[in-house]
Amino acid sequence: MKSTLGTTSGLVRLGYLIQETYSEVGRACDLTVAQAQLLCTLADRPHRMAELTGLLGLERSSLTGLVDRATQRGFVVRSSQPDDRRAVVVTLTPEGAKAADTFHDLLTERLEALLADLPAAERDRFVKTMSRVVADAPAVFHD
Amino acid sequence: MKSTLGTTSGLVRLGYLIQETYSEVGRACDLTVAQAQLLCTLADRPHRMAELTGLLGLERSSLTGLVDRATQRGFVVRSSQPDDRRAVVVTLTPEGAKAADTFHDLLTERLEALLADLPAAERDRFVKTMSRVVADAPAVFHD
DNA sequence: TATTGTTATACTCTATAACTATA
């Protein structure tokens, strides 16, 4: 076990760990990664389709299918807006909110465990630096 | 912009940033994320299918398809092992090695840029802590 | 019997291009 990895290698492997955790928690909640991202984003508040494409980094047509499947599963509903009748607003159903909550709590537990072995001071520094690094990243998750 | 994010929210957004970067670099190199992961893993050395399923976190049948497509594109070759004729060894072709190199270099550049704005001391601490956290993660990337 | 890998099948995810409705 090498004592020090390079920046890239560290980031790639950390990304892998996070992705794996996200995926495993999703599986435990019977959610795909894409579905979990959608629900977590909507947990904050409803969004229009156009906003969601930006937040999730998807093409409009990809999002249509994702929202279709989430609707079929009873997690979200589409509604229209009076002021712009082209727009479609996506909102969590109570079931969707519950699924998002369950996923959120389990993910929190699993991700915090990744840092659990660090000394408290080092962990705090790490989290603080991380906050700086991701300051401009889309808000696809909320504490 | 909140000054401090929680551990989970920070990790999720960092994972998102890394994944986005990985995906964008892949697109620039005409590689899907899965293909890039395969090539980067094989850049270290050839691996048997069974090893790759562990490193990449895939089912055997999923890996079969991934290696099929990488073979069709001329990036890898399958060969057999004398000592265990059930095993299949996957090796990069020169083209595959070149694609892996190009991807590696661009990804390194893009990921290092994520930390470029940090003060040197803070960046060093961050990378060091990250190394500890990912110490046991699969070696899907090498500096 | 257990392990290695493939095949068959089905579903999710994603993109591009063409289309409809509204602004």
Add this chain to the structure above:
DNA sequence: TATAGTTATAGAGTATAACAATA
């Protein structure tokens, strides 16, 4: 004309289950 969203289509990725070959 431009924007919001959907539909049609195609390909990649993934999993489960059944299978063949080898250990």
